[in-house]
Amino acid sequence: xxxxxxxxxxxxxxxxxxxxxxxxxxxxxxxxxxxxxxxxxxxxxxxxxxxxxxxxxxxxxxxxxxxxxxxxxxxxxxxxxxxxxxxxxxxxxxxxxxxxxxxxxxxxxxxxxxxxxxxxxxxxxxxxxxxxxxxxxxxxxxxxxxxxxxxxxxxxxxxxxxxx
Amino acid sequence: xxxxxxxxxxxxxxxxxxxxxxxxxxxxxxxxxxxxxxxxxxxxxxxxxxxxxxxxxxxxxxxxxxxxxxxxxxxxxxxxxxxxxxxxxxxxxxxxxxxxxxxxxxxxxxxxxxxxxxxxxxxxxxxxxxxxxxxxxxxxxxxxxxxxxxxxxxxxxxxxxxxxxxxxxxxxxxxxxxxxxxxxxxxxxxxxxxxxxxxxxxxxxxxxxxxxxxxxxxxxxxxxxxxxxxxxxxxxxxxxxxxxxxxxxxxxxxxxxxxxxxxxxxxxxxxxxxxxxxxxxxxxxxxxxxxxxxxxxxxxxxxxxxxxxxxxxxxxxxxxxxxxxxxxxxxxxxxxxxxxxxxxxxxxxxxxxxxxxxxxxxxxxxxxxxxxxxxxxxxxxxxxxxxxxxxxxxxxxxxxxxxxxxxxxxxxxxxxxxxxxxxxxxxxxxxxxxxxxxxxxxxx
Numbered sequence: 001x002x003x004x005x006x007x008x009x010x011x012x013x014x015x016x017x018x019x020x021x022x023x024x025x026x027x028x029x030x031x032x033x034x035x036x037x038x039x040x041x042x043x044x045x046x047x048x049x050x051x052x053x054x055x056x057x058x059x060x061x062x063x064x065x066x067x068x069x070x071x072x073x074x075x076x077x078x079x080x081x082x083x084x085x086x087x088x089x090x091x092x093x094x095x096x097x098x099x100x101x102x103x104x105x106x107x108x109x110x111x112x113x114x115x116x117x118x119x120x121x122x123x124x125x126x127x128x129x130x131x132x133x134x135x136x137x138x139x140x141x142x143x144x145x146x147x148x149x150x151x152x153x154x155x156x157x158x159x160x161x162x163x164x
Numbered sequence: 165x166x167x168x169x170x171x172x173x174x175x176x177x178x179x180x181x182x183x184x185x186x187x188x189x190x191x192x193x194x195x196x197x198x199x200x201x202x203x204x205x206x207x208x209x210x211x212x213x214x215x216x217x218x219x220x221x222x223x224x225x226x227x228x229x230x231x232x233x234x235x236x237x238x239x240x241x242x243x244x245x246x247x248x249x250x251x252x253x254x255x256x257x258x259x260x261x262x263x264x265x266x267x268x269x270x271x272x273x274x275x276x277x278x279x280x281x282x283x284x285x286x287x288x289x290x291x292x293x294x295x296x297x298x299x300x301x302x303x304x305x306x307x308x309x310x311x312x313x314x315x316x317x318x319x320x321x322x323x324x325x326x327x328x329x330x331x332x333x334x335x336x337x338x339x340x341x342x343x344x345x346x347x348x349x350x351x352x353x354x355x356x357x358x359x360x361x362x363x364x365x366x367x368x369x370x371x372x373x374x375x376x377x378x379x380x381x382x383x384x385x386x387x388x389x390x391x392x393x394x395x396x397x398x399x400x401x402x403x404x405x406x407x408x409x410x411x412x413x414x415x416x417x418x419x420x421x422x423x424x425x426x427x428x429x430x431x432x433x434x435x436x437x438x439x440x441x442x443x444x445x446x447x448x449x450x451x452x453x454x455x456x457x458x459x460x461x462x463x464x465x466x467x468x469x470x471x472x473x474x475x476x477x478x479x480x481x482x483x484x485x486x487x488x489x490x491x492x493x494x495x496x497x498x499x500x501x502x503x504x505x506x507x508x509x510x511x512x513x514x515x516x517x518x519x520x521x522x523x524x525x526x527x528x529x530x531x532x533x534x535x536x537x538x539x540x541x542x543x544x545x546x547x548x549x550x551x552x553x554x555x556x557x558x559x560x561x562x563x564x565x566x567x568x569x570x571x572x573x574x575x576x577x578x579x580x581x582x583x584x585x586x587x588x589x590x591x592x593x594x595x596x597x598x599x600x601x602x603x604x605x606x607x608x
Contacts (some may be wrong), residue, residue, distance in 0.1 A: 020288070031286075036204040037197020039429065043377045049378060077197035089197040095187055103194030104378040104429025110195060138378045138430045161231040 011079030030086035048135030101139035264503035276467030310569030356491025360482030381427020382459030
């Protein structure tokens with residue numbers, strides 16, 4: 001099968017690669033680029049473990065062809081920490097509030113929450129639950145995940161509110 | 165003054181003892197996408213394995229043609245039971261003392277059963293090759309209802325066990341029977357139920373459930389031919405069991421097998437069993453001389469790995485008119501799937517009854533010494549390799565309840581009702597351990 005030339009930005013890094021037209025974005029990230037944060041849980045876009053941020057939207061990378069990401073700006077869980085290594089408030093909050101156990105859903109969950117908090121910086125509990133409805137977790141029962149996202153939202157809003 | 169004295173809460177937190185909030189060490193990695201799960205592992209020269217699976221619940225495998233698959237560029241091998249037979253690798257022991265097919269040997273017994281193992285350069289080519297393997301089946305009647313499994317004319321599922329007269333806990337009474345297990349005082353319970361002012365009887369179906377961890381099962385097998393060492397990474401909740409089985413069937417001594425369980429994306433019991441994918445990966449790595457990875461997809465995980473429950477229960481509570489419980493009886497029919505791979509770590513088959521024990525201990529519920537518990541045919545149906553849905557097969561463990569039957573199988577373990585009700589219904593700890601040891605020795 002003839003390969004296609006694909007150029008995209010992943011976590012602020014320009015990458016170019018060749019891939020078969022049928023290759024999925026999740027496999028491009030994991031197998032070709034070595035970005036193993038996003039996971040494969042179901043192959044059917046139900047579980048959200050493969051969630052990445054593509055051009056400002058959350059997408060399930062197991063149902064996006066790599067070719068569709070040509071020219072796209074991708075952010076994965078690996079791209080959320082600061083350049084100095086400091087954790088994103090969401091990452092801190094998930095640790096602090098025990099928003100994970102086995103950790104397999106966590107990269108997708110945090111990446112989704114990252115976009116959710118930009119769409120809605122101050123979500124209610126119901127809005128958080130609705131916002132992460134596409135991400136499944138088998139360990140926590142979601143209570144601590146919702147709490148972590150709420151805590152992160154409060155922290156992200158803090159400097160602005162303090163300034164006012 | 166008071167400001168200088170620490171609060172009790174602050175002192176507790178400083179001590180970092182019980183009741184204090186602790187950050188987990190691993191969360192720093194997990195929240196940054198730095199976990200090391202099985203599919204993250206990539207070794208030089210590593211190949212990828214994938215299964216051809218049965219579309220039928222019960223069928224004879226008439227022929228397997230792998231020519232077209234082998235012609236596909238990038239395909240390195242296609243293994244079938246016939247390839248494993250000369251090495252005696254086509255069957256493997258289970259944790260319950262049964263055996264299970266590594267690759268279907270003449271028959272398939274559940275939908276999704278492993279029929280052939282394809283090894284290729286990457287998972288896309290492997291998936292293509294799976295489609296190119298031609299298998300001819302002759303469909304046979306499937307059994308999907310446990311309550312009909314022990315009928316006289318029920319189809320014989322396991323040809324290899326057809327004439328076997330004893331099971332894990334005593335005699336087998338039907339070609340589809342796995343085992344019968346019971347504890348309690350049969351006669352006393354029958355009397356309590358017969359004499360009770362009130363008897364509440366209920367049939368309860370506890371449906372089959374699948375643990376469904378977010379990460380499916382998988383492994384990487386790497387055989388070092390130079391020093392004869394096998395290294396296995398995998399989603400193993402019971403790494404020692406995997407090492408034992410790998411050693412038993414491959415002939416590689418245990419001290420030359422290293423089993424590594426990296427980060428695991430949930431298990432819930434699903435990852436205790438030893439699956440054909442592990443064994444096929446080992447064989448492929450030995451044959452091809454390079455590491456081989458196998459990771460199942462979600463459909464495979466749901467179809468062909470361990471499930472739980474599937475209890476068909478009849479419970480009876482004997483009581484006085486005042487509501488005091490005087491006896492309990494429970495009969496459980498459990499579906500054990502095609503191969504009995506039950507891996508209950510306590511080896512206490514009637515786990516469901518432990519909950520009843522607790523109920524009985526509840527001081528508000530029962531205080532008199534005449535409670536009895538009689539269970540027959542309990543089956544901790546924990547891990548059968550199995551098949552949901554249509555065509556699923558089922559081989560069960562089942563039992564007929566015989567009124568007035570003696571508490572037979574375990575002399576000394578079923579003491580008659582004592583003034584202390586807990587004594588009357590509990591299996592002693594030592595007995596549990598004894599059972600476990602025996603099961604492991606069966607396995608070895």
